[in-house]
Amino acid sequence: MNEFxxxxxxxRYTSHLPDNGFEGIGDDCAVLPLGDEALVxxxxxxxxxxxxxxxxxxxxxxxxxxxxxNLSDVAAMGVRPVAVLLTLSLPREVEEHWVLDFMVGFAELxxxxxxxxxxxxxxxxxxxxxxSVTAIGRGPLRHIKRRSAAQVGDIILVSDRLGxxxxxxxxxxxxxxxxxxxxxxxxxxxxVEVGAWLGAREEVHAMMDLSDGLKSxxxxxxxxxxxxxxVQVNNIPRAANTTLGDCWCxxxxxxxxxxxxxxxxxxxxxxxxxxxxxNLAVIGxxxxxGLRWFDHHQEVSCDYExxxxx
Amino acid sequence: MNEFxxxxxxxRYTSHLPDNGFEGIGDDCAVLPLGDEALVxxxxxxxxxxxxxxxxxxxxxxxxxxxxxNLSDVAAMGVRPVAVLLTLSLPREVEEHWVLDFMVGFAELxxxxxxxxxxxxxxxxxxxxxxSVTAIGRGPLRHIKRRSAAQVGDIILVSDRLGxxxxxxxxxxxxxxxxxxxxxxxxxxxxVEVGAWLGAREEVHAMMDLSDGLKSxxxxxxxxxxxxxxVQVNNIPRAANTTLGDCWCxxxxxxxxxxxxxxxxxxxxxxxxxxxxxNLAVIGxxxxxGLRWFDHHQEVSCDYExxxxx
Numbered sequence: 001m002n003e004f005x006x007x008x009x010x011x012r013y014t015s016h017l018p019d020n021g022f023e024g025i026g027d028d029c030a031v032l033p034l035g036d037e038a039l040v041x042x043x044x045x046x047x048x049x050x051x052x053x054x055x056x057x058x059x060x061x062x063x064x065x066x067x068x069x070n071l072s073d074v075a076a077m078g079v080r081p082v083a084v085l086l087t088l089s090l091p092r093e094v095e096e097h098w099v100l101d102f103m104v105g106f107a108e109l110x111x112x113x114x115x116x117x118x119x120x121x122x123x124x125x126x127x128x129x130x131x132s133v134t135a136i137g138r139g140p141l142r143h144i145k146r147r148s149a150a151q152v153g154d155i156i157l158v159s160d161r162l163g164x165x166x167x168x169x170x171x172x173x174x175x176x177x178x179x180x181x182x183x184x185x186x187x188x189x190x191x192v193e194v195g196a197w198l199g200a201r202e203e204v205h206a207m208m209d210l211s212d213g214l215k216s217x218x219x220x221x222x223x224x225x226x227x228x229x230x231v232q233v234n235n236i237p238r239a240a241n242t243t244l245g246d247c248w249c250x251x252x253x254x255x256x257x258x259x260x261x262x263x264x265x266x267x268x269x270x271x272x273x274x275x276x277x278x279n280l281a282v283i284g285x286x287x288x289x290g291l292r293w294f295d296h297h298q299e300v301s302c303d304y305e306x307x308x309x310x
Numbered sequence: 311m312n313e314f315x316x317x318x319x320x321x322r323y324t325s326h327l328p329d330n331g332f333e334g335i336g337d338d339c340a341v342l343p344l345g346d347e348a349l350v351x352x353x354x355x356x357x358x359x360x361x362x363x364x365x366x367x368x369x370x371x372x373x374x375x376x377x378x379x380n381l382s383d384v385a386a387m388g389v390r391p392v393a394v395l396l397t398l399s400l401p402r403e404v405e406e407h408w409v410l411d412f413m414v415g416f417a418e419l420x421x422x423x424x425x426x427x428x429x430x431x432x433x434x435x436x437x438x439x440x441x442s443v444t445a446i447g448r449g450p451l452r453h454i455k456r457r458s459a460a461q462v463g464d465i466i467l468v469s470d471r472l473g474x475x476x477x478x479x480x481x482x483x484x485x486x487x488x489x490x491x492x493x494x495x496x497x498x499x500x501x502v503e504v505g506a507w508l509g510a511r512e513e514v515h516a517m518m519d520l521s522d523g524l525k526s527x528x529x530x531x532x533x534x535x536x537x538x539x540x541v542q543v544n545n546i547p548r549a550a551n552t553t554l555g556d557c558w559c560x561x562x563x564x565x566x567x568x569x570x571x572x573x574x575x576x577x578x579x580x581x582x583x584x585x586x587x588x589n590l591a592v593i594g595x596x597x598x599x600g601l602r603w604f605d606h607h608q609e610v611s612c613d614y615e616x617x618x619x620x
Contacts, residue, residue, distance in 0.1 A: 001406045006398070006432045009406075013413035020392040020426040020448075030393070030428035034344060043395040043429060043444060049436025050399075082330040083340070085353040087442045088316070089360075096311045096319075103323035110327050117324040118332040118340035119353060122316045126359030127437010132397045134353060134444040138330075 024146060026224060028073040028208055033141050040137040040144070042073040048128030056172070059098045061186040062131070063105025069211065070135035071113060072190035072254040076209035077146075078199020079139025081192065083116040087132040089125035105187075113192045143199035145207035145258070150225035154205055154259035154286040157269075159194050160278060162214060163242030166250025171241075181241055188254040195256060197275060203264035210257050213249045215293075217257060222291060230292045231284030233300065248293075259286055334456060336534060338383040338518055343451050350447040350454070352383040358438030366482070369408045371496040372441070373415025379521065380445035381423060382500035382564040386519035387456075388509020389449025391502065393426040397442040399435035415497075423502045453509035455517035455568070460535035464515055464569035464596040467579075469504050470588060472524060473552030476560025481551075491551055498564040505566060507585060513574035523561045525603075531569065532601060540602045541594030543610065558603075569596055 001009070022041075024031040029040035046052060046066050057065075067084065074081040086106065090099065110117060115135075168185030176182065191209070198204045206221045214236065222229055236247045260268055265282060272280035293300050311319070332351075334341040339350035356362060356376050367375075377394065384391040396416065400409065420427060425445075478495030486492065501519070508514050516531045524546065532539055546557045570578055575592060582590035603610050 001404075001409065003432055003434075005406075006400075006409060009410055010396070010413055010427075010430070010432070013410070013417045014420065014427040017417065017420050017426055018424050019428075020424070022393050022426050022428040025428060030395075032349075032393075034347075037344075039342075039349070041393075041395060041429060041444075041446070043397055043431050043442075045397045045399055045431045045433050045440075045442065047399045047433045047435050047437075047440070050434045083332050083342075083351075085340075085351060085444055086320070087353055087355045089355055089357045089440055090316075091437075094311075099311065099316060100319055100323070103320055107323045107327065110324065114328050114330070116327055116330040116332050117320075118329075118335060119351060120320070121353050121355045121442070122313055122320070123355050123357045124313075124360045125357050125437060125440065127357075127401075127435060127440070130355075130357070130399055130435065130437070130440040130442075132353075132355065132431070132440075132442035134351075134395055136351070 027147050028076040029137065031077070031144055036141055038079065038139060038141040038144050040074055040077045040079055041134065042070055043132065043134040044069045044073065045130065045132040047130055054129070059101035060105035063102040064109050064187045066131045066133050067106050067109045068188050068190045068254065070133045071115065071192055072209040072211070074135050074137035075191045075195025076207055076256060077137060078143045078195060078207060079137040080196045081113060081115050081135050082138045083118045083136045084110065085118060085134040086120035089123045089130035091125050091128060094129065139196065139199060145199060145204060147206050147208050147221045147224035150206035150221050150227050150259040150286050152227055152286050152288055153262055155262045155265050155282050156229060156231060156284040156286065157258050157260060157280050157282050158237065159191055159256035159258070159280060161237040161239040162210065162253050162255060163246030163250050164239035165252040166246035167239065167242045181239065185252065188252060190254050191256050194276060198256065198258060201268060203261040203268055205259045205261065207256055207258040210253045210255050211251060213251045214247070214257065215249045219291065221257065221259065228287040228289040228291055229284055230287055230294060233293055233295050235281065235283045237279060237281040337457050338386040339447065341387070341454055346451055348389065348449060348451040348454050350384055350387045350389055351444065352380055353442065353444040354379045354383065355440065355442040357440055364439070369411035370415035373412040374419050374497045376441045376443050377416050377419045378498050378500045378564065380443045381425065381502055382519040382521070384445050384447035385501045385505025386517055386566060387447060388453045388505060388517060389447040390506045391423060391425050391445050392448045393428045393446045394420065395428060395444040396430035399433045399440035401435050401438060404439065449506065449509060455509060455514060457516050457518050457531045457534035460516035460531050460537050460569040460596050462537055462596055462598055463572055465572045465575050465592050466539060466541060466594040466596065467568050467570060467590050467592050468520070468547065469501055469566035469568070469590060471547040471549040472520065472563050472565060473556030473560050474549035475562040476556035477549065477552045491549065495562065498562060500564050501566050504586060508566065508568060511578060513571040513578055515569045515571065517566055517568040520563045520565050520567050521561060523559045524557070524567065525559045527567060529601065531567065538597040538599035538601055539594055540597055540604060543603055543605050545591065545593045547589060547591040
């Protein structure tokens with residue numbers, strides 16, 4: 001039973017439940033509209049031996065990352081994260097300094113984005129370390145961006161240069177211990193400010209965060225919106241020291257992928273650059289159906305299909 | 311580092327974070343007031359080998375229990391649970407039927423109380439099975455009951471007979487396989503209707519759910535309210551086939567413990583009985599300070615201090 005089969009089984013057994021006003025299952029977050037406002041909710045877990053090894057990931061980096069991946073999901077909805085709940089399941093042999101370092105990494109990032117820690121649970125684990133974070137975001141309802149909102153003719157954009165995390169991971173494998181790419185892999189910065197800014201832009205239609213890699217993640221928008229896409233891989237903005245594969249297929253960049261009204265492309269990109277000092281890059285456009293990749297106008301294929309955890 | 315030291319460490323590193331309008335850290339749930347309404351949030355994890363063994367707990371019971379303990383925390387706040395997020399970390403060797411059975415137990419209870427499943431995460435675990443649930447409740451802000459609201463002179467009440475779960479666990483140890491107490495231990499029913507009903511009663515002051523045992527849990531209300539208590543253990547309503555120890559110190563009953571204005575005691579208990587067909591039992595009263603236990607007017611002590619997971 002792989003991850004997708006498991007999710008399908010969960011859906012089968014719970015599809016008859018009421019929604020109680022919550023929307024957006026299949027998006028990065030569930031959405032609860034409350035008048036003109038909305039709250040959004042997401043949860044992500046990290047499991048020792050699967051998502052990290054204590055031998056290669058420091059506790060402080062892990063505390064940062066456990067929070068970052070959840071804040072990224074909230075940012076992808078177009079609103080700001082306001083609070084999190086943290087569950088730690090720890091083996092008896094975990095040392096106190098590990099826990100304290102974890103909390104330093106977690107709290108520094110929470111402080112950076114002004115996020116409250118409102119609850120959690122701590123238990124012993126007979127297996128490895130297990131971390132589960134639930135994040136809550138809040139903002140105007142009309143700012144909420146859904147994966148299903150892409151329209152034929154939309155341009156496709158990414159909020160920053162890609163591939164840095166994959167390049168950092170490869171450098172770690174090669175024995176390197178420090179570089180900007182390794183730093184990005186270890187402590188990804190979620191697009192909190194960028195997500196809230198893009199949320200306020202009406203010309204932005206669909207949005208999600210890039211966690212599994214562009215090639216894999218784009219399909220989620222296409223499936224949810226029932227559209228296709230053509231992407232110019234030579235237009236993917238590449239971080240330093242990356243291969244095309246890093247940028248196209250590499251995971252854990254936590255940048256934003258979005259579609260927008262092509263008539264507003266100029267002003268959107270211009271004002272983004274004025275606000276954030278970097279490019280919002282157009283990499284393709286939404287079509288009726290199918291997903292085609294082009295490299296300098298020549299169609300290309302890529303075998304790598306992103307990754308699943310099971 | 312035990313559970314309480316760990317929580318103290320977490321608090322130390324996160325106490326400087328903003329609250330963003332969330333309240334009630336230290337209660338069963340965090341509270342977000344939204345005008346006249348409130349949302350409440352809680353999370354609880356279950357860890358294989360610590361909270362359950364797959365050899366002795368069926369998947370269907372575990373699915374029920376993982377949800378029940380979270381719904382109980384919401385009920386304890388005086389409002390109804392409306393939605394949950396579920397995270398499952400599963401070893402590769404977990405069989406498909408285990409997962410499906412787990413979902414049956416989970417979904418049946420969610421259906422029973424009309425709770426939505428709005429998200430979650432599924433990952434592989436290199437250790438045992440890890441389950442983490444976040445529950446969201448919603449109701450009128452004035453219904454919210456806090457542990458800190460007990461007043462000197464309040465009566466102390468429990469919402470049902472206690473000790474059933476502890477008795478069931480003892481029977482399992484003795485080799486019994488089926489009994490009403492074992493059923494209660496395996497599939498505790500959270501006080502969802504009772505909690506919402508008591509939430510609407512102004513004369514109810516402090517409330518919490520009984521998860522670790524009366525003796526241990528009552529201290530949380532006393533500490534939060536900075537008051538004391540005198541309890542008549544002979545007045546604790548006892549489930550069938552229980553010892554006094556089961557009722558006094560046994561955990562996992564998931565009944566509600568509350569304090570109320572003594573002038574309204576008669577009408578509160580009368581209307582509760584009319585509504586639910588069972589007694590709301592007065593077991594003691596709130597004093598200025600200290601915690602004293604009496605058995606037929608003779609002071610008694612109990613060495614058992616509840617349990618901590620580390």
